[in-house]
Amino acid sequence: MWPNISAAPFLLTGFPGLEAAHHWISIPFFAVYFSLLLGNGTLLYLIKDDHSLHEPMYYFLAMLAGTDLMVTLITMPTVMGVLWLNNREINQGACFLQAYFIHSFSIVESGVLLAMAYDRFIAICIPLRYNSILTNSQVVKVGLGVLMRGFLSVLPPIMPLYFFPYCHSHVLSHAFCLHQEVMKLACADITFNHVYPIILVALTFFLDALIIVFSYALILKTVMGIASGEERAKALNTCVSHISCVLGFYITIIGLTFIHRFGKHVPHAVHITMSYFYFLFPPFMNPIIYSIKTKQIQRSIVHLFSVHNRA
Numbered sequence: 535m536w537p538n539i540s541a542a543p544f545l546l547t548g549f550p551g552l553e554a555a556h557h558w559i560s561i562p563f564f565a566v567y568f569s570l571l572l573g574n575g576t577l578l579y580l581i582k583d584d585h586s587l588h589e590p591m592y593y594f595l596a597m598l599a600g601t602d603l604m605v606t607l608i609t610m611p612t613v614m615g616v617l618w619l620n621n622r623e624i625n626q627g628a629c630f631l632q633a634y635f636i637h638s639f640s641i642v643e644s645g646v647l648l649a650m651a652y653d654r655f656i657a658i659c660i661p662l663r664y665n666s667i668l669t670n671s672q673v674v675k676v677g678l679g680v681l682m683r684g685f686l687s688v689l690p691p692i693m694p695l696y697f698f699p700y701c702h703s704h705v706l707s708h709a710f711c712l713h714q715e716v717m718k719l720a721c722a723d724i725t726f727n728h729v730y731p732i733i734l735v736a737l738t739f740f741l742d743a744l745i746i747v748f749s750y751a752l753i754l755k756t757v758m759g760i761a762s763g764e765e766r767a768k769a770l771n772t773c774v775s776h777i778s779c780v781l782g783f784y785i786t787i788i789g790l791t792f793i794h795r796f797g798k799h800v801p802h803a804v805h806i807t808m809s810y811f812y813f814l815f816p817p818f819m820n821p822i823i824y825s826i827k828t829k830q831i832q833r834s835i836v837h838l839f840s841v842h843n844r845a
Contacts, residue, residue: 543623544716545705548616549806560617566814567614570606573821574599577831584834590668591657594650595824597677598779601643602817608635609710609813616709626700629711634692636813637713638684640787641734643816644742645680647783650776651746652676658769659756687734691717691727698722707802708809735791743784750777775827779820786812 548556577599581587612632615621624632656664691713698720706715717727753773760766790812793805824831 541626541700542704543625544629544711544719545622546612546616546624546709546711547622547705547707548709550802553620556617556620560614563613563617566818567606567610570602570814570817573825574603574606574817576835577821577824578603580831580834580838584837587830587834590673591650591653592830593670593673593677594646594653597646597680598643598650598820601639601646602820605636605639605643605813606817608632608639612711613709624711627696629706629716630692630695633695633711633713633716634688636710637692638688640684641687641738642680642684643783644739645683647776647780648742648746649676649680651749651780654773654776655749655753657772658753683738687738688713691730691734694722694727695720698724708806710813712809739784739787743780746780771827775824778823778827779816782816782819782823786815 549559552559578596581592581596581599609632612624653668656667660667695713695716698717699722700719701721702719704719706712706719708715713727713731717724750773757766757769760769786808790808793800793808825835826832
């Protein structure tokens with residue numbers, strides 16, 4: 535049986551009832567997308583260009599910025615296409631591919647945040663072994679593991695989408711494709727597609743968050759054992775940026791999950807707003823948080839601008 539990718543395309547949706555204002559709505563969306571590209575692109579450039587940032591902590595930060603950049607590049611064309619051009623049609627193959635990358639990179643981001651927590655745990659709890667544990671080859675292995683987990687774990691529920699017949703309405707409620715929406719349009723047994731994502735979320739997002747909380751409990755215990763108040767503050771300060779990113783990511787994903795699962799009576803506009811908030815807020819805030827809270831990044835930014843000014 536061949537994939538059913540020649541069937542009628544799906545129809546994306548912007549903001550129902552506000553179609554006349556889509557051009558105006560596109561202005562803040564484009565501004566945010568441009569900021570995402572600029573902020574995360576700058577972080578990647580600084581980490582590549584500045585040799586003082588060639589450390590495991592910043593390699594993991596580069597992975598986070600790269601992941602945020604990819605999610606932006608995946609969702610931006612269809613979102614702006616709907617808002618600018620009212621280009622609502624997306625063929626089934628492209629839709630399933632977009633859903634695959636969106637969900638894969640979400641799991642990758644969770645894995646990168648877990649890797650960053652591991653980095654902080656080693657740096658604070660067993661600092662004398664930091665360089666021997668987190669070697670460049672070890673960082674590469676962790677990065678590849680995070681990528682493989684994200685891209686392989688999402689394949690099982692996405693692959694059946696190519697073979698399902700779609701006889702229900704082809705209208706999606708967002709300007710991008712999500713697995714949980716597409717599967718409901720299928721005229722087939724979607725039990726596996728219902729059950730598998732719940733198990734996957736428990737084994738990735740929930741488990742990652744649990745391990746991060748546990749690692750910070752151990753970090754806090756170690757920091758509280760440091761005699762000097764100044765040293766305690768310095769150790770905790772290296773974690774503030776990461777904690778802020780973790781909270782931004784997991785709070786938005788928990789909020790979105792609760793809205794989808796239990797918000798049947800919540801206005802549809804809230805569902806849509808929460809979805810965009812989840813995809814835009816963490817990638818928008820992460821570069822800002824690290825630029826404000828990390829002195830090495832600040833120095834690198836100042837150096838970059840001073841070099842360009844001299845040129």
